[in-house]
Amino acid sequence: MRLKTVFLSVLFGVTSFLLQAQGVSQQYLNYIERYKGMAIDQMLRYKIPASITLAQGLLESGAGTSTLARKANNHFGIKCGRAWKGPYVLQDDDERNEKFRKYRSVEESYEDHSRFLQQARYSSLFDLSPKDYKGWARGLKRCGYATNPRYASLLIDLIERYDLDQYDKYKSSKLHFDYSSIDRQLNSESLPSHLVYRNNENYYIIARAGDTFDLLAEETGVSARDIRKFNELPKGYRIQAGDVLYLERKRKKAAKKYKDVPHVVKAGESMYNIAQRYGIRLESLYDMNNLPADYAIQVNDRLRVR
Template sequence: MTRYILTTCLCLFAALAQAQMRWNQAYQQYINQYKDLAIEQMLKYNIPASITLAQGLFESRAGLSVLATKGNNHFGIKCHGWQGRAVYHDDDARNECFRAYRNAYESYEDHSRFLAGGQRYRKLFSLKVTDYKGWAHGLRAAGYATNPQYAKKLIEIIQLYKLHEFDKARKYDKFFARRSKDIAGKGGVLHQVFEFNNNYYVKARRGDTFRTIAAEVGISYRSLAKYNERNRKDILEEGEIIYLKKKRTKAPKSYKGRLHYVKPGESMYSIAQLYGIRLANLYKMNGLSPDYQIRVGDGLRLR
């Protein structure tokens, strides 16, 4: 019986450990949100983007930790020599002082400077930017964290989410990098930004307005409504696609020769939003007048 209990416990422990390694939507959303900022930092400071992202994920619990939500601190850096705003949190000791920032960009920038300017981390900069394993073990050996499994955890995160692919990047999307500078005090509640048809979009949440989304993404709410061919006072429905730039005249090239067949509940406007096309152009390329009432089963050209 004792052997059975011991075996069961070991199996349960192994299962739990394996479960922790599974892909997580919150982690992926964090990566989508900050990957370009991590690449920007890599090109500026020669710190692997994979390491920066893995540390941010691990230290901030994908932006959901108390330090991240209250102080935009994504890397658990304490106050040593810090003259700015601070937050206090129990860590190795009770009520320890941690650095606080106005936004995620400041946290990422300070993390890079912290490593680049620290004597204890100097050896790391002799490693190749693609040597994420060397960096992970080097951070642990230099005392970045007290967790003896720190290097292992970083490497597991990097491999699971293929973060090492970002270490080969030579350019980044400036919109996504800039977005982390514009947003202050939002913690982990930012809308996920998607890319489609040479544009960016978010999906409206319950209670969203053009004003609230515009404030988050740093765009005039009047411009945001105009990009989406709407009145700025319109009420947004949960799940609506809201584009952040002016829509294109056609769908992507991959839709050449393909038709969209109208489904129940769809309108010309909802179809135009689905493909990131200006409404007038959707009518025009199908030879339809603006007062045409589409019917279920109609086939519409997209480019």
Template structure:
């Protein structure tokens, strides 16, 4: 199941990796998530609003808690007064000048009112028929129901959720998993396959526990011996490598420090197939710098 979570997480990463570089995470956003994630999960358990949606809306509407509205009145979700609100208020410019917004004694009160606002609003009722893990449906539904006027509101929420792995919080035990692995390995794609970069101190046991893949499969997929010790920086595939590289990588010019194994990992090719493609015996000497190797 955890592998499936990594595949979902990788949706945004895969698009970014096709380009020049992946989007970078914002430290202010990460700090906000760490501060309010438990509140969002608690609200999810009580009101069945995905924690990922709550956190993404809080981040977007409050600028990670740094907007004037959030700082002055603890309003993290941009909720306006409306005809039924009889609590504290504050004035701010939005779609029109000097509009009335709700004010709260604490951010936690803002989170609770956000839950009540959605669960009691007739126009949002259809959202609660969605699965708690359907953050895309929720994001698009919020836009459809008119939560915000920004035409890209749903896309912005989805991008935030996927960039910061917020959907982890929507799953059973999600908060426990994130607390146990506060700095999880970032997934990437190569040759259409998922992989992570090993860190110094990693073991097959620790990676297996985090990624939800057996130690034996990790060793087999990456053609590594049982007693291998990670130095940090190794490419570790989460699924079986391919027999050849993609059409974009037909040949490769050997560089200093390359080995047949490192090349096989770089392009996601099984080592024996790399030897076979180049009509080399598996006990042949390492290729020389400048040699051209076939990858497909």
């Protein structure tokens, strides 16, 4: 038994030495082995080279070890953008606290990556052969997928170092992934996390029954204190279902489309409700209308919001 243990230890040591000598990582090899079938499947469905998908996954997620990959199943560093209506996490990137998409599974991340590349800005890539990984790598950089000036060369190096282009030759796959549920899960209310909406260049969620500031802070990455502050709520306030809760500090004015378009007060509205509706600070709403802080609005009052 002891000899077998010694033999295995020696074998592991020799293998590790050989991998290091070749400039490859066992962690990267494990990632490739785990997700190559998924990358091939995506290639057959979307015509994106499997080598590119794998190389981007390796690079963007650190072979599945990055914070985004572990906490959000985000293997491709995709940020929210205006079209994203699903959950997100905050992480520093080019700027502080940028919003990155959050997925229920790695399968969702791979599927969304393929869909993401269907945007018009990447359309030129699909004129290339699925076997032209160098053209794809350079095209991704040219189309603005990443800001790193070495992005294309990093992808090409990974593909050649790990022989990833071998997976571009597949014409069929024995592995079949079920994406039918993902169609319903991506950007849908079936996700357990809150949908994130956008208003007046600001992100917000709509509270559900049972929500607390601490639970929302854990989900969104925005502290409970900041959620209260951004929404001008007192410390003892208890969240109600249907509350609009902004995740950034609100603007001083409503969107440009409301210029010279006053808000006509309706029954049951309050200054606070109106401020939340337009994504503006309550104090600014009072200031724009030259109203004292104790003013009680009346039905049919006309309020400037910009």
